[in-house]
Amino acid sequence: MAKLRVKITVRLFTDEKCFGPGVAELLHRVDECHSLRAAAISMEMAYSKAWTIIHNMEQRLGFPVLEVKIGGKNGGGATVTPEARQILEAYERYCRRINEYAEGVFQEEFAFLES
Amino acid sequence: MAKLRVKITVRLFTDEKCFGPGVAELLHRVDECHSLRAAAISMEMAYSKAWTIIHNMEQRLGFPVLEVKIGGKNGGGATVTPEARQILEAYERYCRRINEYAEGVFQEEFAFLES
Numbered sequence: 001m002a003k004l005r006v007k008i009t010v011r012l013f014t015d016e017k018c019f020g021p022g023v024a025e026l027l028h029r030v031d032e033c034h035s036l037r038a039a040a041i042s043m044e045m046a047y048s049k050a051w052t053i054i055h056n057m058e059q060r061l062g063f064p065v066l067e068v069k070i071g072g073k074n075g076g077g078a079t080v081t082p083e084a085r086q087i088l089e090a091y092e093r094y095c096r097r098i099n100e101y102a103e104g105v106f107q108e109e110f111a112f113l114e115s
Numbered sequence: 116m117a118k119l120r121v122k123i124t125v126r127l128f129t130d131e132k133c134f135g136p137g138v139a140e141l142l143h144r145v146d147e148c149h150s151l152r153a154a155a156i157s158m159e160m161a162y163s164k165a166w167t168i169i170h171n172m173e174q175r176l177g178f179p180v181l182e183v184k185i186g187g188k189n190g191g192g193a194t195v196t197p198e199a200r201q202i203l204e205a206y207e208r209y210c211r212r213i214n215e216y217a218e219g220v221f222q223e224e225f226a227f228l229e230s
Contacts (some may be wrong), residue, residue: 102213109206
């Protein structure tokens with residue numbers, strides 16, 4: 001049979017979902033684009049959906065996720081707040097650890113497929 | 116802020132997705148209902164979707180997932196094949212191990228949220 005591989009998805013919840021792979025990618029793209037609208041477009045997401053994701057995350061975590069500056073010397077734009085960046089970095093470290101563990105024990109549980 | 120908790124989803128792929136939480140639940144319900152149609156209805160899934168899931172899994176894994184007996188003393192019905200049951204059991208053991216690990220290291224990565 002074809003070789004199996006594993007994919008793990010990690011989501012964080014308060015009462016409702018507040019952080020996962022989609023939010024993580026959106027925040028990285030805000031870093032690159034300095035704009036939530038441009039970040040959404042770059043991942044083919046509707047701006048209204050991106051806005052809702054950020055808004056829900058702010059409501060559920062209880063702190064601002066994006067800081068938006070209007071105008072100014074560098075033309076303003078959106079930046080990820082330090083609190084949100086701390087969550088993003090913790091999330092990505094956590095995902096790496098879980099993936100390393102999952103890869104490590106995969107063979108133990110699915111070795112019978114090779115025979 | 117509200118307390119965070121984690122939810123891990125484990126999916127198995129060959130070239131395409133072939134096993135995950137939805138398939139696992141569907142197989143358990145076939146065990147209970149002895150019928151793919153009744154299993155699908157019990158989880159509010161269209162029968163055509165359930166059939167496609169099973170068919171794709173069989174194509175990708177290269178062995179039959181359900182055995183369907185027509186009529187007979189006990190009225191026939193669908194049963195999960197031994198090969199598919201082995202994958203289901205391995206998948207569930209694997210998910211339990213990953214979840215235990217993920218719960219264990221969650222506090223290490225997200226302790227800063229408590230402060």
